[in-house]
Amino acid sequence: MKYIKFLLFTILVSSNYIYAQTDSISLNTILEKKGKLFHDYPSEKVHLHFDKPYYAIGDTIWFKAYVTLEQRSPSPLSKILYVDVISAKDSLVESLKIPVTNAVSSGNIVLYSPKFAQGTYQLRAYTKWMLNFDPTYFFTKNIIIGDGINKELNTHITFDGSRSEKGAKVNTKILYKDEKGIPLMNKKVSWEVIADYERVAKGKGTTDGNGYLDISFTAPSKVDINRGQLNTSLETGNIKPLTATFPLKTAILEHDIQFFPEGGDLIAGIPSKVAFKAIRSDGLGIDAKVSIVDKNGKSIVSGDSQHLGMGLISFTPEPGNAYKANVTFKDGSSKNFDLPPVKNTGMNVSVSQNQENVVLRVNANDNYFKANLNKGFYIIAQNAGIVYYAAQSILRGQSFNAEIPKNKFPSGILQISLLASNGSPISERLTFIKRNDLLDIKINSDLSTYGGRQKVKLNILAKNGEAAKEGNYSISVIDETKVPSNEDTETTILSNLLLSSDLAGYIEKPNYYFNKTDIKKESDLDLLMLTQGYRKFLYKDAIEGKVPKITYLPEQGIDITGTIRRANGMTWPGARLLLQIPDRHFTAPATTDKEGKFKFPNVVFKDSSDVIINARNNVNSAKDIRIMLDGEPYPAIYSNINKPDEILNLDSTLNTYLKNAKQQYSNAFMLKEVVVKASAERKPSHLDHSALSGLNMMADRVTPSEQLQGCANLLNCLSGSGITYIDNMLYLTRTYNQGSRVPVEIYVNDMPVDVNYLASIDANGVESIEVFNNDGLSGINRRTNTQGVLVINLKEIKKTPISKDQLKELFPPANILTYKPKGYSVERQFYAPKYTGPRAATQPEDLRTTIFWNPIINTDKDGKTALEYFNGDGKGTYKVVVEGIDMDGNIGRGVYRYQVK
Numbered sequence: 001m002k003y004i005k006f007l008l009f010t011i012l013v014s015s016n017y018i019y020a021q022t023d024s025i026s027l028n029t030i031l032e033k034k035g036k037l038f039h040d041y042p043s044e045k046v047h048l049h050f051d052k053p054y055y056a057i058g059d060t061i062w063f064k065a066y067v068t069l070e071q072r073s074p075s076p077l078s079k080i081l082y083v084d085v086i087s088a089k090d091s092l093v094e095s096l097k098i099p100v101t102n103a104v105s106s107g108n109i110v111l112y113s114p115k116f117a118q119g120t121y122q123l124r125a126y127t128k129w130m131l132n133f134d135p136t137y138f139f140t141k142n143i144i145i146g147d148g149i150n151k152e153l154n155t156h157i158t159f160d161g162s163r164s165e166k167g168a169k170v171n172t173k174i175l176y177k178d179e180k181g182i183p184l185m186n187k188k189v190s191w192e193v194i195a196d197y198e199r200v201a202k203g204k205g206t207t208d209g210n211g212y213l214d215i216s217f218t219a220p221s222k223v224d225i226n227r228g229q230l231n232t233s234l235e236t237g238n239i240k241p242l243t244a245t246f247p248l249k250t251a252i253l254e255h256d257i258q259f260f261p262e263g264g265d266l267i268a269g270i271p272s273k274v275a276f277k278a279i280r281s282d283g284l285g286i287d288a289k290v291s292i293v294d295k296n297g298k299s300i301v302s303g304d305s306q307h308l309g310m311g312l313i314s315f316t317p318e319p320g321n322a323y324k325a326n327v328t329f330k331d332g333s334s335k336n337f338d339l340p341p342v343k344n345t346g347m348n349v350s351v352s353q354n355q356e357n358v359v360l361r362v363n364a365n366d367n368y369f370k371a372n373l374n375k376g377f378y379i380i381a382q383n384a385g386i387v388y389y390a391a392q393s394i395l396r397g398q399s400f401n402a403e404i405p406k407n408k409f410p411s412g413i414l415q416i417s418l419l420a421s422n423g424s425p426i427s428e429r430l431t432f433i434k435r436n437d438l439l440d441i442k443i444n445s446d447l448s449t450y451g452g453r454q455k456v457k458l459n460i461l462a463k464n465g466e467a468a469k470e471g472n473y474s475i476s477v478i479d480e481t482k483v484p485s486n487e488d489t490e491t492t493i494l495s496n497l498l499l500s501s502d503l504a505g506y507i508e509k510p511n512y513y514f515n516k517t518d519i520k521k522e523s524d525l526d527l528l529m530l531t532q533g534y535r536k537f538l539y540k541d542a543i544e545g546k547v548p549k550i551t552y553l554p555e556q557g558i559d560i561t562g563t564i565r566r567a568n569g570m571t572w573p574g575a576r577l578l579l580q581i582p583d584r585h586f587t588a589p590a591t592t593d594k595e596g597k598f599k600f601p602n603v604v605f606k607d608s609s610d611v612i613i614n615a616r617n618n619v620n621s622a623k624d625i626r627i628m629l630d631g632e633p634y635p636a637i638y639s640n641i642n643k644p645d646e647i648l649n650l651d652s653t654l655n656t657y658l659k660n661a662k663q664q665y666s667n668a669f670m671l672k673e674v675v676v677k678a679s680a681e682r683k684p685s686h687l688d689h690s691a692l693s694g695l696n697m698m699a700d701r702v703t704p705s706e707q708l709q710g711c712a713n714l715l716n717c718l719s720g721s722g723i724t725y726i727d728n729m730l731y732l733t734r735t736y737n738q739g740s741r742v743p744v745e746i747y748v749n750d751m752p753v754d755v756n757y758l759a760s761i762d763a764n765g766v767e768s769i770e771v772f773n774n775d776g777l778s779g780i781n782r783r784t785n786t787q788g789v790l791v792i793n794l795k796e797i798k799k800t801p802i803s804k805d806q807l808k809e810l811f812p813p814a815n816i817l818t819y820k821p822k823g824y825s826v827e828r829q830f831y832a833p834k835y836t837g838p839r840a841a842t843q844p845e846d847l848r849t850t851i852f853w854n855p856i857i858n859t860d861k862d863g864k865t866a867l868e869y870f871n872g873d874g875k876g877t878y879k880v881v882v883e884g885i886d887m888d889g890n891i892g893r894g895v896y897r898y899q900v901k
Contacts, residue, residue: 024421025543027378027392034542038385041548044068044075046125046139047496048083049883051476051850053485054144054654056661057116061109061143062830064474064855065125066885067100070384071410072497073889074103077554078127081105085143086122088646090637090734091701092720093121096825097558097607100127103885104472106855108828111145118147118650122640128633129554135635136504141491142642146654148661152179153234153242154651161252167221170251174213174244176234177651179662183211188235193217195228195248197774207234225251226281250648254281255329257288257309259339260531263348263418263427266340268319269365270348274339275530278309278329283506283644285309287330292339295322307524308508310531317342345371347395348427349379349418353406353526358431362400362418369398376421380539383414383433384502409433412498415534423543430529432513434522438494439464439471439892441882449899452873453835453846456898460857460865460882464890468863473884477852477869480897481876482660488512489645493883493891504533506641514893552633557602560821562629562712564592564615571596572618572625580612581605607823614816621815629712632822634720636733657849664847684767684793689750694778695789699770705795709820711763714792715755721769723790728755732773732788742787744771745780749794752784758792767795830854835870846872857884871900 044067051062065083067075078100085094093115098105125139154177161170176184184207192202201217213232219225230246255278262273278288285308292300292313300323305311317323323339345367352359360379364372372395381389381404388409393400411433418427439462446457462471488509491500495510513525540546560579564572575592579600586605592598605611615625647653686692686699703721711717715725724736729743746753748761770791775781780789812818830853833846852869859865863886871878880896 024376025423027380027390030378030380030419030423030539030543031387031390033545034382034387034539037542037547038070041550042077043070043133043137043385044077044127044130045070045072045137045497045501046081046127046130047493047501048123048125048139048141048491049474049476049493049855049881050141050491051853052478052483053490054146054483054657055111056654056658057111057113057118057145057147057149058661058665059111059849060828061111062476062850062853062855063107063109064883065098065100065105065107066472066493067103067105067127068497068885068889071386071889072384072885072891074885074887076103078129079557080555081125081127083107083109083123083125085109086124086637086640088119088121088640089700090639090722092637092703092707095822097822099557099604099824102472104856106474107825110828113147113150116145118145118151120144120646122642126635127555128552131552131633131635132548132550135638136641137501138635139496139501140641142640142645144647144650144654146650146658146661148658149665151651151658153177153184153244154179154181155244155246156649156652157230157246159248159251161225163221163252163254165221168219168223168225168252170217170219170225170248172215172230172246172251174215174232174246176207176211176213176244183207184234184236185209185211189213189232190235191215191230191232193219193225193228193230193248195219195223195225197776198223200225200228247648250282252281253331255279255286255288255327255331255333255335256281257290257325257327257335257337258531259325259337261340261348262350262530263429265346265348265427266317266323266342267346267348267363267365268317268321268342268344268367270346270363271314271316272348273312273314273350273530275310275312275527276305276325277531278305278311278327283508285508289328291326293324293326294318295324306520307527310524310527312527312530319344346426347372347377347418349416349429351416351429351431353431357403357405358409358414358416358433360400360402360404360416364395364398366398369395377426378419378421378423379416380419381409381414381416383409383412388414406433406435409435411435411437413502413529413534417539419539423539425539428534430532430534432499432525432529434517436465437890439884439886439890441473441884441892441894443880443882443894443896445880445896445898447898449901450871452871452875452900453839454871454900455835455868456871457868458866458880460859460867460894462859462863462882462884462886462892462894464886464888468859468861469886469888469890470861471859471863471884471886471890473857473859473865473882474855475852475857475867476850476881478879478881479849479851479872479874479876479900480879482847482849482874483657483879487515487895492893493885494893497891502534503528506644507532508644558604558821558823560600560603560611560613560629562598562613562627564596564598565626565628567624567626575615575625576617578614578617579603580614581609582612583609605821605823607825608820609823610818611821612816612818616813616815618815622813625815627814627817629817629819631712631716636719636724636737637722638737639734660847660849664849684749684796686747686770686791686793688793689747691750691752692747692778692780692789692791694776694780695772695791696774696776699791700773701771703769703771705767708763708766708769714758714761714763714766717763718769718790721790722771725755730755730790732771734773735787740787742785744788744790745775745784745786746790746792748792761792761794765795767793769793832869839873847874848872849874851878857882859886875900 047066049064069075081098083096098107121143123143156175187207200219207213228248234242257278260275287305291302301315303313325337328334347364350361379391416429442461444459490511492511494514564575573594577590579588590598701722722733724731724733772789882894885891
């Protein structure tokens with residue numbers, strides 16, 4: 001706590017400290033400024049370990065969270081973690097608030113229908129302190145969810161598309177099967193293609209004797225078909241047809257390639273390594289052959305990609321020359337691309353590694369050497385914010401070499417920067433250091449082969465080299481026969497904290513570089529370093545004294561804050577308040593400060609608990625007091641960086657898992673959808689208003705009234721609905737982040753209003769908030785020159801007689817406020833059965849896929865721990881995964897397998 005108080009003090013003080021840049025700056029000054037920035041504004045990282053790689057409706061997602069600082073040491077800053085689940089339509093589906101103790105926490109998410117449906121969801125995790133920094137630091141992961149219970153239609157689609165000057169042509173083949181996997185033969189299907197909010201094609205067809213349907217359509221060149229979708233409706237003879245929707249993002253796959261000279265530039269006369277990365281339009285890598293020619297068409301060098309579209313070529317650029325790349329992709333298509341222009345003057349740094357050392361070579365070409373002879377330059381190597389190597393030299397020769405022992409650096413990304421004497425960047429290179437400083441987690445079982453429902457005894461040993469420390473770990477055991485997966489694609493504690501959390505952009509198969517590493521994978525990892533951007537630190541910012549804007553301090557617990565005002569709007573200093581949480585039998589007093597503000601610090605309560613703030617013990621409080629609560633910040637929802645990992649054919653990809661889920665939950669408590677004749681209570685929506693009838697039937701995002709509880713100002717609570725409020729205007733967050741400054745059109749029920757009108761609306765009277773990314777067929781945006789539509793649906797006022805007590809509830813006293821703030825998520829315990837004998841005939845089969853999960857595994861001072869659990873009835877390979885961190889910040893992951901026969 002002393003460390004935290006000192007840290008917060010330095011944060012507040014240093015925000016006013018600005019450094020002036022001069023023509024030259026000493027190396028010590030650069031290091032001091034960088035060190036101060038790192039010390040005063042530490043960054044947190046979050047990693048989540050999940051029990052398995054994908055899920056089905058009816059499952060529970062179990063996860064363990066690790067909150068660390070840059071150097072992977074447990075973070076002492078934040079005591080609350082936020083976990084959000086976001087749908088493919090950028091709508092918030094679930095949000096958890098979880099307490100953090102000793103830098104770790106755990107939680108779970110129950111996947112029940114209809115809240116969750118089959119598809120790909122984005123999960124993100126962050127602390128409030130992380131809101132001060134770039135949101136790309138958040139932990140993000142795709143959560144794949146299938147449906148083995150309510151699915152009456154299973155599909156598999158393939159595309160064969162091409163584009164020409166006339167437009168796009170797409171041929172598709174769709175396989176339709178029923179819930180039992182039997183092909184739906186000779187069934188009539190209606191289909192339509194929607195792109196750019198318009199129908200571009202439609203038709204009808206009939207499935208063949210194997211359940212296949214062929215569909216072909218064309219679209220004009222102005223239509224971006226890859227942003228559209230194909231909707232199909234299959235007639236089964238029942239009243240309700242079976243529908244399926246397919247995104248067209250992979251209908252036409254076009255290819256691109258980027259070139260990355262080592263050090264940043266092609267410099268005339270300096271031998272250069274040039275990395276390249278060939279990608280498809282869906283973001284995944286594609287193999288390619290590259291041939292370099294100069295401006296006269298002379299062949300210079302050629303090379304093939306070696307991993308996921310990445311490859312390397314080497315040549316020496318000539319002054320005054322220009323280079324092109326003739327690229328042939330794996331599918332036979334070819335294109336020509338320009339290489340970056342050749343600089344006539346420059347200096348760069350190149351890096352290689354041998355078994356013991358990092359080898360640096362600094363080269364200056366003739367022009368740069370003559371212009372900068374006897375001038376100073378610096379080389380700085382830093383990892384996760386800490387400088388491990390710094391050197392200064394005078395340019396007296398055209399080459400400078402240095403070998404630095406690898407043992408000076410920890411494992412992870414090493415950023416090597418070449419700076420001029422005034423601190424301006426000249427060249428930069430990333431390289432990945434792999435040492436034996438990660439935890440070696442060994443897992444052993446008492447037997448190598450077990451029977452169903454047999455007890456398993458595991459021993460775990462975690463060591464760093466020869467040393468062992470106490471540590472905190474999580475363990476998952478899954479039936480791998482039912483949950484097949486590609487371990488290269490998984491998000492692990494190694495791939496996340498050592499790689500993904502530091503690099504900009506999407507990384508394909510991140511765990512490939514840590515899964516059974518060899519010489520080739522080390523070479524592939526170096527290619528990744530050459531083709532990905534580092535997103536953490538710029539020396540220029542430190543030298544110029546640029547500091548992050550601190551809006552949120554690290555949370556030590558849930559704080560309930562607000563302001564007490566008089567009826568005339570003036571604040572009320574010295575007002576007395578009482579906080580009550582009835583279900584916890586908890587009370588706490590408080591007094592407002594000289595500005596009328598109050599704070600109840602570190603309050604502990606569960607989500608959905610009633611919280612009462614009582615201000616009756618003040619003179620004339622019944623008439624003259626108003627309780628104003630502060631809202632909670634909520635980060636905007638950004639485009640999913642992991643979109644390339646979305647799975648098109650979930651039914652076939654998760655076939656094995658969904659078959660087991662269907663059997664598991666059919667035998668347990670899950671029920672299929674049934675028709676209920678009694679009508680549900682209808683809630684107000686945009687469909688009630690003729691002025692909005694042209695909007696889509698379903699909004700792109702819906703925020704129900706439950707998520708607005710405790711909202712003091714409706715405008716401040718719209719961010720969770722995908723709306724950005726800035727400069728007294730409202731924008732769609734997704735388009736605002738893309739640079740658009742066209743506001744949304746606002747409706748309250750069927751009445752168009754301006755932003756100021758929303759400030760007068762009581763959030764308690766709002767039934768729902770609907771956001772439409774486009775105006776459909778309504779013409780609203782075209783008439784008002786706006787982009788998107790925001791609809792505020794007010795609650796219906798029912799004209800029914802009410803009692804005196806009900807009337808009091810409608811007009812509660814102003815000096816008492818009752819609301820349901822976001823509390824800690826409800827904790828659940830993983831169910832691990834204990835079997836004492838063979839399975840009885842009346843007992844259902846144990847079809848669990850997650851056999852055992854424990855988020856709190858602590859090793860002793862020798863790095864050891866032991867545990868027990870029972871297998872399920874499934875036969876085959878069981879996979880044990882242990883992840884965690886010791887008290888010194890060393891991380892590790894261990895994988896172990898055994899057989900059940």
